[in-house]
Amino acid sequence: MKRKQFWTDSDILAGRHILLMPGHVNHTTGALILDTEVTKGTGYGCEAELNLDIAVVLAKRLWQHDADVRLTSGSWRRKKLISERLRPVITLELHCNSFRDPDVRGFELWYDNDEPSKRLAEAIAVCLQALEIPPRKNPIRRMDADSNEGDWRDKHDALFEYVKTRPLVLLELGFLTNREDLRLLTSSRYQLSLAFLITWGIKRFFLSGRKSDSGAGGGMNETCDV
Numbered sequence: 568m569k570r571k572q573f574w575t576d577s578d579i580l581a582g583r584h585i586l587l588m589p590g591h592v593n594h595t596t597g598a599l600i601l602d603t604e605v606t607k608g609t610g611y612g613c614e615a616e617l618n619l620d621i622a623v624v625l626a627k628r629l630w631q632h633d634a635d636v637r638l639t640s641g642s643w644r645r646k647k648l649i650s651e652r653l654r655p656v657i658t659l660e661l662h663c664n665s666f667r668d669p670d671v672r673g674f675e676l677w678y679d680n681d682e683p684s685k686r687l688a689e690a691i692a693v694c695l696q697a698l699e700i701p702p703r704k705n706p707i708r709r710m711d712a713d714s715n716e717g718d719w720r721d722k723h724d725a726l727f728e729y730v731k732t733r734p735l736v737l738l739e740l741g742f743l744t745n746r747e748d749l750r751l752l753t754s755s756r757y758q759l760s761l762a763f764l765i766t767w768g769i770k771r772f773f774l775s776g777r778k779s780d781s782g783a784g785g786g787m788n789e790t791c792d793v
C-alpha cells in the first residue's frame with residue numbers, strides 16, 4: 568500500500584528526462600498577434616513569445632516535481648540533435664493556433680501514429696478539459712490520418728520527421744485569432760493553470776503505464792481528478 572501511495576504522488580516524475588520545445592522560438596515568429604487591444608499591457612506580439620513563456624512556466628512546474636526538464640528551440644535540425652543527445656522519455660512541442668475565421672477556437676493535440684504518443688495525448692487532453700479553452704471537435708489527431716490542412720502540414724510535419732524520440736506530442740493550446748482564447752493564453756493565471764494540468768496529464772500517462780490491466784489516461788470521456 569505504501570508503495571502505491573509513493574507512485575501516485577509527485578515522485579512519479581522525479582528524474583524523468585522531459586524535453587520541451589516551444590514552437591518557432593529562435594527560428595520564426597509563428598502567428599502574429601493582431602488583436603492588440605486584447606493583449607495590451609502583456610507585451611506579446613507573436614506566437615513564439617507566447618510559446619516560450621508557456622514552456623518556461625511548464626518547466627518550472629515540472630521542476631517542482633523533480634523532473635529533469637530541458638528546453639530547446641530553433642531549427643528542426645537543432646531539435647533533432649538535442650533530442651538524440653538527451654533521449655527524453657517525453658517530448659512536447661508547444662504551439663498556439665491561428666485561423667482566418669475568428670470564431671474558431673479550442674485546443675488540439677497531434678501525434679504520429681504510435682501508441683505511447685497517442686496515450687500521452689489522451690492523458691493530457693483529459694486534464695486540459697478542466698480549463699476554459701474547450702477541446703476542438705476531434706481534439707486528438709494523428710498526423711498521417713487527420714492532417715489535411717495544406718499549409719499546416721507543410722509547416723509542422725517536419726517535427727515528426729526530424730525528432731524521432733517518442734512519445735512526442737504537439738500541443739496547439741488555443742487560437743490567437745479568437746478573442747477569448749487569446750485573452751486566456753496571454754494571462755499569467757491561465758498559463759499557470761495550463762502548466763498545472765499538462766503536468767497532471769504527464770503524471771497520468773506514467774501512472775497508467777504502471778497499471779498493466781487498466782486504460783487509465785485513456786478516453787476523452789474521463790474527467791481529470793484534480
Ligand SMILES: [Zn+2]
Nearest residue numbers: 590597662663
Ligand atoms: Zn505554431
